[in-house]
Amino acid sequence: MKYLVALLSGIVAGAVLAAAILYNNPLATPVAVSPLAVSQSSMLELGFSAATTNTIATIGNGDARISSHPARVADLWEPAISDTRILVTTLQNGRGQPAGIGVKFLSMAEEPGLLQGRIPANSNWHIWLSQRGGLFIEQEENLWFLLREVVAPAYLDSADVWRGSWFGVTTSGPGALGTGKVVGGSGEFSGIEGEVVESIIAKAYSADSGPVAMDMRLSILIDDQQSAAP
Amino acid sequence: MFKTFIVGVVLGLAAAGGAAFVLPVTDLHRESSLVSVQPNGGNSELFHIRIPDDRIIGGGKDVLTPTPGSLQWPVSAGLDALQLELFKLRNRDGVVVGLASRIAVSVPGSPGALEWVLHIPARGTLYFPMSANTAEDGYRRGLLRAGTGEFGQRTGSLREHYVEGASDGEGQIELQSSSLGQLAPEAEGS
Numbered sequence: 565m566k567y568l569v570a571l572l573s574g575i576v577a578g579a580v581l582a583a584a585i586l587y588n589n590p591l592a593t594p595v596a597v598s599p600l601a602v603s604q605s606s607m608l609e610l611g612f613s614a615a616t617t618n619t620i621a622t623i624g625n626g627d628a629r630i631s632s633h634p635a636r637v638a639d640l641w642e643p644a645i646s647d648t649r650i651l652v653t654t655l656q657n658g659r660g661q662p663a664g665i666g667v668k669f670l671s672m673a674e675e676p677g678l679l680q681g682r683i684p685a686n687s688n689w690h691i692w693l694s695q696r697g698g699l700f701i702e703q704e705e706n707l708w709f710l711l712r713e714v715v716a717p718a719y720l721d722s723a724d725v726w727r728g729s730w731f732g733v734t735t736s737g738p739g740a741l742g743t744g745k746v747v748g749g750s751g752e753f754s755g756i757e758g759e760v761v762e763s764i765i766a767k768a769y770s771a772d773s774g775p776v777a778m779d780m781r782l783s784i785l786i787d788d789q790q791s792a793a794p
Numbered sequence: 795m796f797k798t799f800i801v802g803v804v805l806g807l808a809a810a811g812g813a814a815f816v817l818p819v820t821d822l823h824r825e826s827s828l829v830s831v832q833p834n835g836g837n838s839e840l841f842h843i844r845i846p847d848d849r850i851i852g853g854g855k856d857v858l859t860p861t862p863g864s865l866q867w868p869v870s871a872g873l874d875a876l877q878l879e880l881f882k883l884r885n886r887d888g889v890v891v892g893l894a895s896r897i898a899v900s901v902p903g904s905p906g907a908l909e910w911v912l913h914i915p916a917r918g919t920l921y922f923p924m925s926a927n928t929a930e931d932g933y934r935r936g937l938l939r940a941g942t943g944e945f946g947q948r949t950g951s952l953r954e955h956y957v958e959g960a961s962d963g964e965g966q967i968e969l970q971s972s973s974l975g976q977l978a979p980e981a982e983g984s
Contacts (some may be wrong), residue, residue, distance in 0.1 A: 574802015582810030632862040642890035643823035662870040667895045671915040678814035688919045694872030700921040735862040741876035748940030
């Protein structure tokens with residue numbers, strides 16, 4: 565009997581040890597520099613605040629601790645869409661002026677990844693830029709580092725709040741350099757192709773209300789021969 | 795007994811590591827795809843949106859009753875001409891299978907613009923710019939400009955039609971998507 569207890573205790577200890585190693589995985593390193601940072605081409609920069617109350621709408625399945633915004637918006641509770649979140653936001657250009665509107669669909673990906681330090685998600689942006697046209701963007705994202713560096717510390721904090729300064733790139737594909745893709749457009753952007761990187765500057769996060777001070781940026785590299793800068 | 799404990803630790807490490815390597819971080823629910831195969835080898839799929847039940851967001855400067863009522867539409871000259879709606883998307887059996895965004899832009903003196911994005915988790919996403927004008931038969935039509943996931947590398951079209959319901963303000967939007975084969979290079983951006 566005592567050998568069985570020792571074996572079970574060892575298995576539990578091993579599982580806890582594995583979880584600790586995975587959480588502090590030394591082989592998984594965040595992308596600290598945007599893959600587009602070294603590009604000489606012109607860039608379309610679009611920014612927005614991820615703070616829930618600064619968005620037009622942030623919608624989840626209703627099970628999460630963080631409620632959807634605005635009040636009384638329909639939750640995504642149906643099984644087929646319960647792993648999807650929607651963000652609707654005004655997008656600002658590089659000068660901080662409203663440039664258009666963006667809808668982001670983020671669905672968790674049905675892939676393993678924890679051993680490689682990945683929480684994979686697939687996202688699509690449907691963007692309309694005033695007097696210019698529409699953009700459709702495809703991204704694969706890795707939410708692991710945001711979770712480990714910002715969200716988990718907020719949940720572990722006695723006041724349920726994380727404060728600090730963290731920069732991270734969430735885009736991880738499908739481009740070879742870890743960039744997302746502009747796969748379609750309309751109006752001025754009709755027929756374009758391009759690369760995209762989405763990045764975060766986080767300064768405060770609440771376990772109860774979500775992002776408090778979190779600026780997001782979409783850096784879109786458009787083929788110079790097809791469209792001008794903002 | 796210490797050796798047994800160590801064996802347990804190794805087993806626990808291996809089991810947790812194996813699980814992290816193999817198990818997906820989520821298990822997406824997927825409804826059966828109700829796709830009709832056309833005589834030309836293409837696929838056709840019919841989606842429904844019940845109005846007003848499936849409207850998640852409905853906003854715009856000129857929208858008198860936004861959805862939900864608490865929606866704060868941003869005040870910006872650049873967004874005055876724009877109307878945004880988000881919907882739950884149902885298959886032909888009435889089961890919610892995805893989400894859709896519809897952006898409509900109307901500027902006096904210009905033809906206007908209309909775009910649909912249909913996001914179906916576990917399958918992919920479709921992007922359809924279309925004509926803002928309704929044809930004589932009551933349909934709006936647009937071409938598949940881009941698709942992801944299982945909808946990648948395809949060419950196709952979308953047909954939008956509003957069907958009035960029994961009572962005022964109720965009805966449903968029918969979206970008939972058709973797609974065919976590999977995406978021809980000249981179709982992209984056309």
